[in-house]
Amino acid sequence: MLDRFLKQFGKQNGEKREERVSESAETASGAPQLPDGEDIEDFDHPGRNVPPKPVKSPDEPTTLVFANSKGGVGKSTVAFLSCLKLALKRPDCLIEFIDLDRQATTSESLYRFANKKFRLISDPEFLLASGGVNNARIYQHLKSGFQLKSENEKRFVFFDTPAGTTPTEYSFMLDTDYLFVPTSASDADLGATKKFLSRLYDANPLINGGKIKFLPTVVVIPNLLEDRTEILTIYRNLREFPCFLGHPIFYSKVFRTTFNYGISDHNVVDLLRITEDFGDWLVNVVCDHSLTAYTPSTLHQI
Ligand SMILES: Nc1ncnc2c1ncn2[C@@H]1O[C@H](COP(=O)(O)OP(=O)(O)OP(=O)(O)O)[C@@H](O)[C@H]1O
Numbered sequence: 001m002l003d004r005f006l007k008q009f010g011k012q013n014g015e016k017r018e019e020r021v022s023e024s025a026e027t028a029s030g031a032p033q034l035p036d037g038e039d040i041e042d043f044d045h046p047g048r049n050v051p052p053k054p055v056k057s058p059d060e061p062t063t064l065v066f067a068n069s070k071g072g073v074g075k076s077t078v079a080f081l082s083c084l085k086l087a088l089k090r091p092d093c094l095i096e097f098i099d100l101d102r103q104a105t106t107s108e109s110l111y112r113f114a115n116k117k118f119r120l121i122s123d124p125e126f127l128l129a130s131g132g133v134n135n136a137r138i139y140q141h142l143k144s145g146f147q148l149k150s151e152n153e154k155r156f157v158f159f160d161t162p163a164g165t166t167p168t169e170y171s172f173m174l175d176t177d178y179l180f181v182p183t184s185a186s187d188a189d190l191g192a193t194k195k196f197l198s199r200l201y202d203a204n205p206l207i208n209g210g211k212i213k214f215l216p217t218v219v220v221i222p223n224l225l226e227d228r229t230e231i232l233t234i235y236r237n238l239r240e241f242p243c244f245l246g247h248p249i250f251y252s253k254v255f256r257t258t259f260n261y262g263i264s265d266h267n268v269v270d271l272l273r274i275t276e277d278f279g280d281w282l283v284n285v286v287c288d289h290s291l292t293a294y295t296p297s298t299l300h301q302i
């Protein structure tokens with residue numbers, strides 16, 4: 001199915017830029033610049049307390065989690081966009097998508113794109129009867145899974161998570177490569193995101209005996225933005241955290257049909273178009289580990 005999608009996407013993408021979706025959020029967004037006269041400080045300090053992760057062996061997958069304890073901030077939307085964009089830009093890669101949300105919104109919508117290189121992994125054992133996540137089963141899956149054909153073949157594993165996740169309960173999250181944390185600039189979302197990041201960075205007695213060993217590359221994704229000033233609102237609220245501030249995604253009505261899995265793929269094609277810059281940025285970040293090979297001492301824009 002992804003082939004059909006790729007074809008359609010390629011065909012439509014070749015059309016003139018003027019024919020782009022009129023409410024293009026991406027046109028409104030462009031690069032993540034701040035309003036005139038305001039600037040995000042460019043910190044260039046080495047990380048605090050958290051040692052860099054050890055170099056991975058080539059057959060280990062690159063793992064990406066989309067999480068925030070707050071609901072409705074765009075975890076599923078950004079996960080959906082990101083894995084499709086990677087599949088389009090890097091058809092040589094093996095991509096797996098694991099939906100840890102029982103609502104399964106993302107996986108149901110991705111199902112039609114699944115093929116040999118793009119797999120939806122559903123295993124009832126990933127979730128416990130109590131409603132929590134089976135961390136041990138996830139580790140087991142990451143160690144097995146795809147048989148890579150060559151050293152150059154890369155495997156990526158995406159995780160969408162439900163609202164209410166905590167780093168304590170979803171401890172596998174701390175061992176992943178990238179933790180993307182979408183948030184809007186609303187007070188409620190920023191308050192919850194702050195709590196989520198605090199829990200992540202506070203030494204938690206249940207995690208590694210209270211000491212953080214390694215952390216994923218944490219990237220806050222500004223989402224559902226009305227205008228550029230909201231990037232600054234997010235920066236000001238979260239600047240204390242030693243993580244990255246990613247490419248913004250602006251509010252657009254086009255997102256309303258993201259999870260429509262009817263006969264046509266037009267909704268997805270439109271969505272990928274208006275988020276083209278975000279998608280390109282994301283693929284660069286996850287394919288080039290050197291871009292985030294340090295831990296900033298405060299929120300740092302990439
Ligand atoms: N940039 C955006 N512009 C407009 N609507 C958006 C945008 N991002 C997400 N949405 C919409 O916001 C709603 C919530 O998004 P989504 O389901 O991705 O959030 P979530 O964090 O996964 O929620 P949950 O916690 O319930 O899993 C959806 O209706 C989605 O279409």
Ligand SMILES: [Mg+2]
Binds near residue numbers: 076105161163
């Ligand atoms: Mg969701």
